[in-house]
Amino acid sequence: MSCPICRKPTDPAYKPFCSRRCADVDLARWLRADYAIPAPLTEMDEETADAPSQEDQK
Numbered sequence: 001m002s003c004p005i006c007r008k009p010t011d012p013a014y015k016p017f018c019s020r021r022c023a024d025v026d027l028a029r030w031l032r033a034d035y036a037i038p039a040p041l042t043e044m045d046e047e048t049a050d051a052p053s054q055e056d057q058k
């Protein structure tokens, strides 16, 4: 079996990956896919920019 990320031999300690790095990469991919929504990050910009002091604590 080989690492699904980089195809190197798997390390039993990080199964099914070859290293912690690849495990992290896979996790990041997974999370990104989960959050892969076209959410406008401008919402935050608006708040920090010139938003009226209607909501102080977020």
Ligand SMILES: [Zn+2]
Binding pocket: 003, 004, 005, 006, 007, 008, 017, 018, 019, 022
């Ligand atoms: Zn790897």
